[in-house]
Amino acid sequence: MKYKLLNLARQIGLIILVMWTVVSLVTLLIEFVPGTPATAILGETATQEQIDDFNKKHGLDRPAFFISVSKNGTVTWNGMENRYVDYFSGLLQGDLGRSFRTDRPILDMVMERYPATIKLALASMLVAIAIAIPLGVVAGTNKGGIIDNFASLVALLGISLPTFVVGPFLVYIFAVKIGWFSATGSLYPEDIVLPAVTLGAALSAILTRMVRSSVIEELGEDYVRTARAKGLRERTVVFKHVLKNGLIPVVTILGLQLGVLLAGSIITEKIFSWQGLGLLLLDEGIAKRDYRLVQGCVLVISLTYIIANSLTDLVYRWLDPRIRLS
């Protein structure tokens, strides 16, 4: 019990450490912007007064970090009065700062778009599961057969085909030629289908390979022989025994891939003009050089990724008694 608690504390400690590093990295990256955020937003023709006002308004007139080094090499200690501490203390109060462009709170802007991205990520995960489990099971139970080879080929294609190639082709076939869905946007409920399939294609490929090798591995176990010896039908053996155990590693992959899907959704959102966090990052953040917004979007996606990974780890431990009890 003591070891379990110690292990849990170590895990939580690591998560906090990772989060701190991620926030620090995102906070400090803004210092590497070529020129200054003020000139990026106000333009080269801005007067010094306008620049000073902008810097004061967004706290950019304060030192960047605890220490600063001047051009002649003098190191100055700035104490707690710096932007790094400002951003962290704001963050702890749920304040991600204000947009350099629109002056709106970043948190509001991010939260408006966040549900659309999560919805897309979850839908693509469903698509991936719906394709991968049947295909992986059929491939695994027919190892070396035509279906297995076909499934392996489909899986490799799915991994290799980039989202930005799959997406436009799906649009061409299902929106332009057949006309079942809209090419872009999210006006109707069915408009999520093409983005979800595009984003889920690679995951379904990874999952198919995973389910296949899991099924093959489990089919060789003793309990499967026992189940067969009891006279159970093959279908029952596969779906009730093999799949139940074989899906444990799949759960891990699913959890880990949620974060990958969130990052991948940036490309999918661009293809389909899906009004999520990725499009906000690209169109409003990067394209308009609203660095505060870029910080906020990167931070929220990263933190979601870290939380999803950590939760997956906990669920995996709970699901697999061998790890839970070790």
Add this chain to the structure above:
Amino acid sequence: MSRLTYFGIFIVAIVIFVAVFAPFLATHDVTVQNLELRFAEPSAEHWFGTDALGRDVYSRVLFGARISLQVGIIVVGVSAVIGIFIGSIAGFYGGWVDRILSGYVFNVFLAFPGLLLAIAFVAFLGAGLEKLILALCIIGWVGYARVMRGQVLKVREYDFVHAARALGAGNMRILFTHILPNAIQPLIVQSSLGMAGAVLSEASLSFLGLGIPPPAPSWGTMIDEARQFFSIYPHVLFFPGVAIALTVLAFNFLGDGLREYLDPKQRTR
């Protein structure tokens, strides 16, 4: 080796050939625009047709291979060297060095979705070939480091390492002349898969407008430019799309084949 591995080797060889001899194989200048010939269908004059600015798609696809391979080789090379060095140090010294490196540094880098970290770097530092390569190296080295650490942990317990130590060899000599050559094999597989990843990442960032800026004929940029006209002129997107897919597929086939070839346990699966 399977037929798919041979297919992979064949395609990779073609991509390398095309990248090296692009100036001789190209039929047109890749930046020359001809607005009278916008969106021309594939023909004897323009084998893959022309794009929105009347540029020859065939020649641009050829030069695109050069950019992809250049980025891939530099990113894989630099990431592998950094990863091998840090991974070796972590695996060889163990103790607190390993706890800091594999317990913290590796986890931090793996805690970020790779593409997002690259996007963040390029967004703040600005687009361009050097920055793109820097961003991809920053996200890429940790994969090599992890594999290397595991290998070194295993190899350092072998008898010949103990024998070298007994003969009085120093740590660096043991690590770099005895352990490293015996631990590096899985890195070959990792590098092939890393090439696929780097080609894909470069194309993805260029597609997002964060990679190599136009008019350079990056495959990702070509797809981004073709996207809005795709429904009327599909050929403009089709050829660079097939080029990326085939290249990534080939490096993946090659990586899988090498893994199978180098690891006998995998052959039975």
